[in-house]
Each structure stands twice: as structure tokens, then as C-alpha cells.
Amino acid sequence: MEIQTIGVVGAGQMGNGIAHVMALAGYDVLMSDISQEALDKAVATVDKNLERQVSRDRISQAEKDAAMARIRTTMTLTDLGPTDLIIEAATERETVKQAIFEDLQPHLKPHTILTSNTSSISITRLASRTDRPEKFMGFHFMNPVPVMQLVELIRGIATDEATYKACLAVVERIGKTAASAEDFPAFIVNRILMPMINEAVYTLYEGVGNVRSIDQSMKLGANHPMGPLELADFIGLDTCLAIMNVLHDGLADTKYRPCPLLTKYVEAGWLGRKTKRGFYDYRGDEPVPTR
Ligand SMILES: CC(=O)CC(=O)SCCNC(=O)CCNC(=O)[C@H](O)C(C)(C)COP(=O)(O)OP(=O)(O)OC[C@H]1O[C@@H](n2cnc3c(N)ncnc32)[C@H](O)[C@@H]1OP(=O)(O)O
Numbered sequence: 001m002e003i004q005t006i007g008v009v010g011a012g013q014m015g016n017g018i019a020h021v022m023a024l025a026g027y028d029v030l031m032s033d034i035s036q037e038a039l040d041k042a043v044a045t046v047d048k049n050l051e052r053q054v055s056r057d058r059i060s061q062a063e064k065d066a067a068m069a070r071i072r073t074t075m076t077l078t079d080l081g082p083t084d085l086i087i088e089a090a091t092e093r094e095t096v097k098q099a100i101f102e103d104l105q106p107h108l109k110p111h112t113i114l115t116s117n118t119s120s121i122s123i124t125r126l127a128s129r130t131d132r133p134e135k136f137m138g139f140h141f142m143n144p145v146p147v148m149q150l151v152e153l154i155r156g157i158a159t160d161e162a163t164y165k166a167c168l169a170v171v172e173r174i175g176k177t178a179a180s181a182e183d184f185p186a187f188i189v190n191r192i193l194m195p196m197i198n199e200a201v202y203t204l205y206e207g208v209g210n211v212r213s214i215d216q217s218m219k220l221g222a223n224h225p226m227g228p229l230e231l232a233d234f235i236g237l238d239t240c241l242a243i244m245n246v247l248h249d250g251l252a253d254t255k256y257r258p259c260p261l262l263t264k265y266v267e268a269g270w271l272g273r274k275t276k277r278g279f280y281d282y283r284g285d286e287p288v289p290t291r
């Protein structure tokens, strides 16, 4: 069955990016969130990012207008029930995701495919609590979604081939590249990337470098487009900590223990760009290191 309508749960930085690329590729998108403010902000962000693509001649004004017209929003999660494919992109907390799939379940069409954009949580475990583990997958975009080429596709133990192929066809239609990952904590990208970010926080915690010298070293010394602390702020420090906890619990190896300094920033509510403070303070014209 060809997918035509897509439901996106969670209108944060990932949800708005997913809505953006799906609408641009011609899918009808219905996005939900628990906050009307988040939905309004997400639509405004998509509009701004599409406008940027128009101004750089990546897309035409008509393509932008058509994409914006394909995005609708709702505060009622169950309105997403009749869509062909649901991509859950809410906060990285297993109980939040489980509750979303539980609430959706009675309202789904028999053919609806359920997916999660989780960065780390077991797809098999999320799937096992639904009525359709064979129609459940990990659909993991990278941030910023309109720019990054990769989508990790993660099959749970019960995912069937038709579901995998349907998701692969969506990745191809939006012009991105799929990497197939086995369902183990944090999959491929975050299994490798997040311990590096956590190590950068340890490097800061132990005083080996400060925020600026650590980021500069990895940008100029390893050609990374962003330093690891800048990238952590970009991803969200709550998300980084949640991923480290999943690695630590799931692989039971102390090498994945989250740095206490990362925990401290999250406890302070300094979550990075989204709260305007993390390893950098974004409240002024230029980001200022906080250490
Ligand atoms: C945590 C997880 O589960 C998984 C993850 O996502 S891990 C995080 C993965 N992401 C990364 O590692 C990102 C690392 N950073 C980068 O690659 C770059 O810094 C960046 C692409 C974000 C910005 O690049 P830059 O060169 O500094 O900025 P800029 O020149 O403004 O942008 C580059 C292009 O992206 C576009 N762009 C940037 N952000 C955009 C957005 N949100 N929407 C649409 N387009 C965007 C720009 O318009 C520009 O397009 P053109 O090439 O057509 O001109």
C-alpha cells in the first residue's frame, strides 16, 4: 500500500523538520502536540526554513506554498488515527512514547504503520506494547532534518518486510538515504556519536579544556562542522542524557556512564539552544561559553 498521509506526534525541533520534508515531498501531514504554542512555533519554523530554501533557489515559491498547505495541526492526538504512517517524535522518555502509542491504538486503521523517531529506545519493546509489532519500526532522522541526508531504519524483532519496504519507499521519496540498523541501544549513529559528546563533557568536567577550546579543537583538529559541546546544545542536553542512560542501562557497561556535569546542566534546566542556555548562553547576540 502506498503511503499518502503522515501523522507526526510532537512538534519540537525534530517534529517540525519531519513535517517540513514530508510536506515538501507531497505527503499530507497532520502534526500533533500537547501544547498549542509548540504547534504554532513549529509551523512558523517550517515556514522560515522553507523560505530560506526559496531564497537560496533550492525550491520555488510555488513548492513552498504547496508544502505549507499540506501541513495541518491538532491538539487531539487521536485525530492522527486514520493516517497511513505515524512518526512519533515526542520527548525521549519511554513512558511518554508508550502512552502515545496506547492512546492512538483504538483509533488506528488496520493498515497504519507506527514508527518512532527515538534516538535510543528499544523498538522491540515499544512495539511489543502495541497491537501491531509487525507494523512497527524505528524511523530515525538526524537534526536538522531538512539538511541531513541520513535516516536510520530500525526493525524490531517482529517487524515484517512489507513495513520495512513501505518506510524505505518514504525515505527514497523524500530524497534521503536509509541506513538499516539492528535494534540495540542507540542504534548506529548515537552509539558512536553520544559517547564522544559525553567524553567531551568529561574533558570539560576534568578541566582538560574549556568549552571554547574543546569545541575549537574538534572543529579545527578533526574537521567536525560543530564542536561536540555546541552539537550537544543543538541536540538538547536532556536528549543527550537520556541517550547515555539508555546506553548505560541497556549495555550494562560503565564506559557509558553519563558525565555528572551533563546531569547537572539538565537538572538546572539548561538544556541547550531550546532553553537558550547550555554549554553556551544564547540569550545575547553571540553565544557565550558558560565555562
Ligand atoms: C541526536 C540524534 O538522535 C541524532 C542526530 O541528529 S545527531 C546530530 C546530527 N547533526 C549534526 O551532526 C549536525 C552538525 N552540523 C552541521 O552539519 C552544520 O553545522 C549545519 C548543517 C547544521 C549548519 O551548517 P552551516 O554551514 O554552519 O550553516 P548554513 O550555511 O547556514 O547551512 C548550510 C545549509 O543548510 C541549510 N539549513 C541549515 N539549517 C536548516 C534548517 N533547519 N532547515 C532548512 N535548511 C537549513 C542552509 O540553508 C544551507 O543551505 P544551502 O547549502 O542550500 O545554502
Ligand SMILES: NC(=O)C1=CN([C@@H]2O[C@H](COP(=O)(O)OP(=O)(O)OC[C@H]3O[C@@H](n4cnc5c(N)ncnc54)[C@H](OP(=O)(O)O)[C@@H]3O)[C@@H](O)[C@H]2O)C=CC1
Pocket: 009, 010, 011, 012, 013, 014, 015, 032, 033, 034, 035, 038, 088, 089, 090, 091, 092, 093, 096, 100, 117, 118, 119, 120, 140, 141, 142, 143, 234, 235, 236, 239, 274
Ligand atoms: N534533538 C535531536 O537532535 C534529535 C532528536 N531525536 C529524537 O526525536 C524526539 C524528539 O526530540 P526533539 O524534537 O529534539 O525534542 P523537543 O524537546 O524539541 O520536542 C519534543 C516535543 O514533544 C512534545 N511532547 C512531549 N510529550 C508529548 C506527548 N505526550 N504528546 C505529544 N507531544 C509531546 C514536547 O512538548 P513540551 O515541550 O510541552 O514537553 C515538545 O514539543 C526524541 O525521541 C529524540 O530522541 C532524534 C534525532 C535527533
